[in-house]
Amino acid sequence: MVYETIIVKIEEGIATLTLNRPEVLNALNDQVFNELAEAASKLAADPSVRVVIITGGEKVFAAGADIAQMANASAVDVTISDNPSHRAFQLIETMPKPVIAAIAGYALGGGCELTLVADIRIAAENALIGLPEIKLGILPGAGGTQRLPRLIGQGRAKELIFSGDFIKADEALRIGLVNKVVPTEQLAEEAQKMAKRFVARGAVALRLAKSAVNEGLRMDLEAGLQYEHQCFNLLFATEDQKEGMRAFLEKRPAKFQGR
Numbered sequence: 001m002v003y004e005t006i007i008v009k010i011e012e013g014i015a016t017l018t019l020n021r022p023e024v025l026n027a028l029n030d031q032v033f034n035e036l037a038e039a040a041s042k043l044a045a046d047p048s049v050r051v052v053i054i055t056g057g058e059k060v061f062a063a064g065a066d067i068a069q070m071a072n073a074s075a076v077d078v079t080i081s082d083n084p085s086h087r088a089f090q091l092i093e094t095m096p097k098p099v100i101a102a103i104a105g106y107a108l109g110g111g112c113e114l115t116l117v118a119d120i121r122i123a124a125e126n127a128l129i130g131l132p133e134i135k136l137g138i139l140p141g142a143g144g145t146q147r148l149p150r151l152i153g154q155g156r157a158k159e160l161i162f163s164g165d166f167i168k169a170d171e172a173l174r175i176g177l178v179n180k181v182v183p184t185e186q187l188a189e190e191a192q193k194m195a196k197r198f199v200a201r202g203a204v205a206l207r208l209a210k211s212a213v214n215e216g217l218r219m220d221l222e223a224g225l226q227y228e229h230q231c232f233n234l235l236f237a238t239e240d241q242k243e244g245m246r247a248f249l250e251k252r253p254a255k256f257q258g259r
């Protein structure tokens with residue numbers, strides 16, 4: 001598939017997926033969601049890709065779902081739509097490898113919600129993040145009312161959802177919405193730096209660690225602990241576990257094979 005609204009670049013195990021509709025501040029229409037879904041399923045299945053970075057570049061992440069596309073939709077249109085945003089976000093969230101959102105400029109509405117399906121968010125100093133849907137007479141409909149409270153707690157999430165206000169990078173860091181804030185011109189470099197740290201780890205351990213966190217959060221603590229234990233046990237069947245522990249005992253860096 002030739003992508004028109006995103007750019008996918010793969011280098012040294014790191015796939016960078018860049019949103020590319022600058023004329024509308026990377027507003028997310030069905031074509032973007034479909035291309036994101038297609039790219040996500042390909043990257044998930046490609047063993048040479050170890051980490052995925054999603055970004056919009058240094059100016060804007062994404063100013064939300066495409067309002068022009070939604071403005072005249074009826075309740076029936078919205079109901080019978082095959083919900084491409086949900087499909088794309090699901091594929092990104094369940095990607096069996098780390099996903100980092102590198103956020104500069106606006107990450108609003110569906111743009112903010114896209115960052116919430118990443119595992120880790122890095123914000124540039126110029127980032128402005130918010131869920132302004134309430135100002136359009138709707139609510140965040142791509143996971144914002146569900147994933148944001150799970151990430152930052154319901155009180156803070158409700159304040160953002162009810163007000164539609166944008167917050168700056170330092171406030172996003174303070175409330176745990178992003179992991180890190182970096183100078184804007186260093187955003188791509190910092191995302192790469194973090195991605196490289198993950199590339200050096202064992203791919204199977206990363207995959208199961210992500211699954212243990214994501215699946216465990218859907219369970220009660222006892223079930224989550226059981227699931228964690230199963231993931232842990234399974235890793236003792238991998239060559240990477242043998243190599244990792246042998247390397248520690250031999251006082252040398254481990255060379256993981258991802259199996």
Ligand code: CAA
Pocket residue numbers: 023024025027028063064065066067068085106108109110111113132133136139140141142144
């Ligand atoms: N959808 C469609 N087009 C958009 C857009 C969006 N979400 N955001 C910006 N654009 C377009 C503008 O219409 C404009 O196009 P034209 O040049 O053809 O007029 C272009 O991008 C540049 O935008 P502005 O001129 O508005 O730029 P600005 O710097 O003055 O303002 C902004 C920037 C504050 C982000 C403003 O564009 C804005 O408020 N955008 C909408 C933000 C928003 O409400 N997002 C939520 C969308 S709903 C949603 O996401 C639902 C969901 O949960 C899935």
